[in-house]
Amino acid sequence: MPINGRDVLRRAVTGQWKQSAAGALLAAGHQTGEALVPVMVGVVIDEAISPGDGGALLLWIAALAVVFAGLSSSYRFSFRAAERASEQAAHRLRIELTERVLEPRGGAETGRLPGELVAVATSDAKRVGAVNVAMAAAVAALAGLLAGGIALLRVSLPLGLLVLLGIPPLLMLAHLLGKPLERRSGAEQERAARASGVAADLIAGLRVLKGIGAENAAVARYRRTSRDALAATLRAARAQAWHDGGMLVLTGLFIAVVALVGGRLAAQGDITVGQLVAAVGLAQFLLSPLSILAWANGEFAQGRASAARIASVLSSPPAVTGGQATPSRPVRGAIALREVSYGALRAVSFEVAPGELLGVVTRDAAVAHALLRVLGRTADPDAGVVELDGAPLTGLDPAELRRAIVVAEHDADLFEGTLLDNITAAIPVTGTPATGTPSASAPPETPAPETAMVAAGADEVAGALPYGLLTPLTERGLSLSGGQRQRVALARALAADPPVLVLHDPTTAVDAATEARIADGVRAARQGRTTIMVVTSPALLAAADRVVFVDGGGPPACGTHAELVEGHETYRATVLT
Amino acid sequence: MATSEERELLPTANAAQTWAAVRELAHPHRLTALGGFAVLVAATAIGLLTAPVLGHIIDLVSRSSPAAAITEPVTWLAAIAVGHGVATAIGVSLIAKLGEGMLATLRERFVDRALRLPLDQLERAGSGDLTSRVTGDVSVITNAVRDALPALARSVLTIGLTLVGLAVLDWRFLLVALLAAPIQIHTLRWYAGRAVPLYAAQRVAVGAQQQQLLGTVGGASTVRAFGLGDEHVGLVATRSSAAVDLVLRGARLVTRFYARLNLAEFVGLSAVLVTGFLLVRSGGVSIGTAGAAALYFHSLFTPINIALGLVDDAQAAGAGLARLVGVVGAAAEPAPALASGAAAAVGVRGVGYSYRSGHPVLREVDLDLAAKERVALVGASGAGKTTLAKLIAGIHPPDSGSITVDGPARSVALVTQEVHVFAGPLAEDLRLARPEASDGELAEALDRVGALGWARALPDGLATVVGDGGHRLTAAQAQQLALARLVLADPPVVVLDEATAEAGSAGARALEASAAAAIEGRTALVVAHRLTQAASADHVVLLDQGRVAETGTHDELVRAGGRYATLWAAWSGHRAP
Structure with missing residues (x-):
């Protein structure tokens, strides 16, 4: 079911309708109260100050206190209700978006960078949620307009009409005055923002700069960017200043006109002095609900644009469709590729026996990448079929399938949390493990993670960190070196202990001595379970039972590492030089 | 770490x-x-x-x-x-x-x-x-x-x-208007005491939410591969709720702040009105003056709210x-520019270094690099390779012993596995290494490291905007770019610290060729984990626990049958010829 932006926007408001309605209602009370303050001042002048009536003064001051108490508390609770509605709507959208991105069938990331998706889940969700606040403000502004308008019309029909009819063209004029400014300042602010972007970028690349002694060049470049940005900012600031000045002139002239008409009416005795004061005060006040309406209109426009972006993520088509079945238990772990074509894969066939440790070597990184995608069913082959225990992967539910086949990619991410959290993350805690030995479901404390850690050389990583296994990893593990990251990721994959494990280049940043130990460790840890290593490392390939060399079309070359090194020239060149 | x-x-x-x-x-x-x-x-x-x-x-x-x-x-x-x-x-x-x-x-x-x-x-x-x-x-x-x-x-x-x-x-208007000031000052103190820690907590919570989303969304394929979807949605929900709670607490605080300011407004306005009443009755001022005083005070509401509301912005700016x-x-x-020109010899004599006293990382290291010699540094993780590389590059001074470079002041460049593509046109990135380089020189440098092909194939060639927010380069391309910068900087001595590690195995070979071309004609120390780099070096130095354990040519060390020979056998696969 495709979702459009209007649905997203509607749900953001209807989902929070109680808070939203309460916010709008109370905000209306607040604006009305604000409109009453200048009216009350006028009344005090007329009823108490002009006639010198002390009793009336006390009475009307008390009334003023009631107005203030009302406007203050309705502001207080309206803002809270609207803010709650806004934040909760944004929160729900954030969760919904995360669920969509992580959905086993994938597809949400296609054509989008992670940063973009995060921006959708934060800024866009916030903008859509904020429509609740804008709506409350708009309702309140309408109420304020109504209250102020009625009060003015009651003071004097011509004066009221003058103000009410005069304000819209005034705001229109202001809008026109602002239009070109908005266009120009948008572009200029962008150039200004670039200065801080460039600074952050240079700092991020600081070590690289220092490594090649490019500090002076970088400083010179930054100074140029900064001066450029300064000129742009100053142009924008000047334009803004003259725009604001222009607005002051417009409103000042408007007040003068109101004073002229009101003053003449008062001089003719049509209205009282207090009413004149109230009219001038109201003329000033009414500008604010109207500008709130203009602001709310802008918020709605932005909310609509954000809602459309959210809807497009939520309704992005899945990367793989179809397949509901669960792999039959216990999973034996036989894998077969029959004439599989996908991306750089051209009609590739090979089989992996249950429990085998197979090395797969490709000359072209794109072939390896395509192979990993069809094995993990993040994509379905264009032609041919991939089978697990004789069942085509396309018939299996992706989430269920990935309990049976885990593809550990070369650039797999680590997550926030301790080293131990990362390693034990994928150990099935509850339910039957997919291997089908029911009661053997291992809680994370059992030796399984330790074995995996030793096999992957991650125990050494822990040993080198200040708090060992309990060291928190920050910035997605970027606080570790490349080799350390790879060993932790490998330990996680081994600890998950799936029936079929696909490892992609797990040791490219690991030194030769450690790599040799890891090769033995992987072999021992995966004893009896199917493991496919997509690698070119001789140390890992030497540990494999059998190696398949996939090079372009045709049937792949097959044999042990030693046999292939001996007898296959291209293989030797690929692996050993 | x-x-x-x-x-x-x-x-x-x-x-x-x-x-x-x-x-x-x-x-x-x-x-x-x-x-x-x-x-x-x-x-x-x-x-x-x-x-x-x-x-x-x-x-x-x-x-x-x-x-x-x-x-x-x-x-x-x-x-x-x-x-x-x-x-x-x-x-x-x-x-x-x-x-x-x-x-x-x-x-x-x-x-x-x-x-x-x-x-x-x-x-x-x-x-x-x-x-x-x-x-x-x-x-x-x-x-x-x-x-x-x-x-x-x-x-x-x-x-x-x-x-x-x-x-x-009338001076008495000023006097009574100031009755509002104690309330405002008290409110401001009350608010600042709560707002500063609350907003700090809010920034932390919003940052944590952002970080979690970046980790989860950026690592979506890993999350899917290991079936961690539910857990990650839960993590996002927790972080998002924490942020929402703090934002709502902030909203409550702000509304209480403005409610107290409303009280100040009422007190001040009533006082001015009462004073106006008394002064008009005693004939001290005209009704017009009393009206003007009331209007004055009413027009103070907005600027006071603005000024008090900005106090915490001002505080934050002050701290920043x-x-x-x-x-x-x-x-x-002082950063002298990196020297360029003829290769220089490097002498390392009895160098020791420790990050924490009592835990020496390097002990009594002696090492000689003749001009134009290419020396490979190998050893297990933690053997001190990177530390020695940093010492030679002049990042840390040695604790004991000396390092001499037989050339001008700053003649050692360092390229590590940490890559950074500077945001902006590709040509500008390269010119950081040599600002006056002509387009021809840039192309020559790219060509030398084998990067000209893909660079020319970019959408706008060398003018393509790359890096953060621009065209994304692969890890291998980014590393080739780093090597091209090295060619342009043209330093007498180069230290390469695992500069080919991050690029999967297929890319690593291409990068090794690039690296070899980039250091051609310079004195070079190469920290290598792929032993093919050691095999093609003039000289191999094996570090073990901070000491030089073996040194000689590749063939000599393999023949000697020591640790390096074991490593080489492990790396090239036990059964390889």
Whole structure:
């Protein structure tokens, strides 16, 4: 079911309708109260100050206190209700978006960078949620307009009409005055923002700069960017200043006109002095609900644009469709590729026996990448079929399938949390493990993670960190070196202990001595379970039972590492030089 | 891998140093500053004439003057409107010029100093500290200069001059208006005490939410591969709820703040009205004056709210400023440009080094690199390879022993596996290494490392915008770019620290060829984990636990049958020929 932006926007408001309605209602009370303050001042002048009536003064001051108490508390609770509605709507959208991105069938990331998706889940969700606040403000502004308008019309029909009819063209004029400014300042602010972007970028690349002694060049470049940005900012600031000045002139002239008409009416005795004061005060006040309406209109426009972006993520088509079945238990772990074509894969066939440790070597990184995608069913082959225990992967539910086949990619991410959290993350805690030995479901404390850690050389990583296994990893593990990251990721994959494990280049940043130990460790840890290593490392390939060399079309070359090194020239060149 | 406890944050300036820095920054702009403030004071004063003129109109009306008498004061109102607008525009423009000019100078100095900070100091502080200063603090100050400061200046001027205006009407109006001040001061103290820690917690929570989303969304394929979807949605929900809670607590705090300010408004306004009543009754002032006083006070509501609301922005900007000034004032090492030219010999004599005393990482290391010699440094993780590389590159001085480079002052370049593509056109990135390089030289450098093909194939060739926000280069391309920069910098001595590690196995071979071409003709120390790099070096040095364990040519070491021979056998696969 495709979702459009209007649905997203509607749900953001209807989902929070109680808070939203309460916010709008109370905000209306607040604006009305604000409109009453200048009216009350006028009344005090007329009823108490002009006639010198002390009793009336006390009475009307008390009334003023009631107005203030009302406007203050309705502001207080309206803002809270609207803010709650806004934040909760944004929160729900954030969760919904995360669920969509992580959905086993994938597809949400296609054509989008992670940063973009995060921006959708934060800024866009916030903008859509904020429509609740804008709506409350708009309702309140309408109420304020109504209250102020009625009060003015009651003071004097011509004066009221003058103000009410005069304000819209005034705001229109202001809008026109602002239009070109908005266009120009948008572009200029962008150039200004670039200065801080460039600074952050240079700092991020600081070590690289220092490594090649490019500090002076970088400083010179930054100074140029900064001066450029300064000129742009100053142009924008000047334009803004003259725009604001222009607005002051417009409103000042408007007040003068109101004073002229009101003053003449008062001089003719049509209205009282207090009413004149109230009219001038109201003329000033009414500008604010109207500008709130203009602001709310802008918020709605932005909310609509954000809602459309959210809807497009939520309704992005899945990367793989179809397949509901669960792999039959216990999973034996036989894998077969029959004439599989996908991306750089051209009609590739090979089989992996249950429990085998197979090395797969490709000359072209794109072939390896395509192979990993069809094995993990993040994509379905264009032609041919991939089978697990004789069942085509396309018939299996992706989430269920990935309990049976885990593809550990070369650039797999680590997550926030301790080293131990990362390693034990994928150990099935509850339910039957997919291997089908029911009661053997291992809680994370059992030796399984330790074995995996030793096999992957991650125990050494822990040993080198200040708090060992309990060291928190920050910035997605970027606080570790490349080799350390790879060993932790490998330990996680081994600890998950799936029936079929696909490892992609797990040791490219690991030194030769450690790599040799890891090769033995992987072999021992995966004893009896199917493991496919997509690698070119001789140390890992030497540990494999059998190696398949996939090079372009045709049937792949097959044999042990030693046999292939001996007898296959291209293989030797690929692996050993 | 320093933890926060061990970190020595970069310096922060104290209040006196910060003020001194601000005065120093303002010094070249002092005429603009004087002019700007003078014009702004004039503008505010002109604007405040509106109320007495309105009061005059009220008096005319209450003295039953003819309607025509209104016209003259109204023309005054119109003139005031124009004068106010124009003077404000000029004043604000001048203040913007002052603020932006100072800001530009400050950020340029900050970047200059930051890029020249000694690397070991930076490593002790962690890169996050500097990055948060250049992104967070600079943007906080920028916003303050752009929005908060002008608004604050105008509000404070308006408040001050309005109070003067009240005093001119009658000093007793000023006296009673000040009754509101104790409430406002108390409210501000109450608010600041709560807002500062709350907003700090809010920023942390929002940052954590952002970080979690980046981790989860950026690592979506890993999350799917290991079936961690539910767990990650839960993590996002927890972080998002925490942020929402704090935002809502902030909303409650703000509403209570403004509610208390409403009380101050009521107290002040009533006091002015009562005073007006008493003064009019005793004949001390006219009704018009009393009306003008009430209008004055009513017009104070907005600027007071603006000014008090901006106090925490101003506080945040002050704290950020202290952190920037701290770096600007810090001692920075002079950065001579990297020397270029003929290869130079390097001698390492009895070098020892430890990060923590009692835990030596290097002991009594002797090493000689003849001019143009290519030496490979191998050994297990933790053997001290990277530390030795850093010492030779001059990042840390050795604790004992000496390192001599037989060339000009700064002749060692360092390229590590940490890659960074500088945001902007590709050609600009390369020119960081040699600013005066011609297009031909750039192409030559790219060609030498085998990168010209893909660089020309980019959408706009060498003018393609790459890096953050631009065209994304693969890890291998980014590393080739780093090597091309090295060619352009043309240093006598090069240290390559696992500069080919990050690129999967297929890419690693291509990168090795690039690296070999880049260091051709230079003295080079290559920290290698792929032993093919060692095999093709002139000389191999095996480090073990901080000592030189073996040294010789590849063939010699393999024949000797020592540790290197074991490593080589492990690396090339036990059964390989």
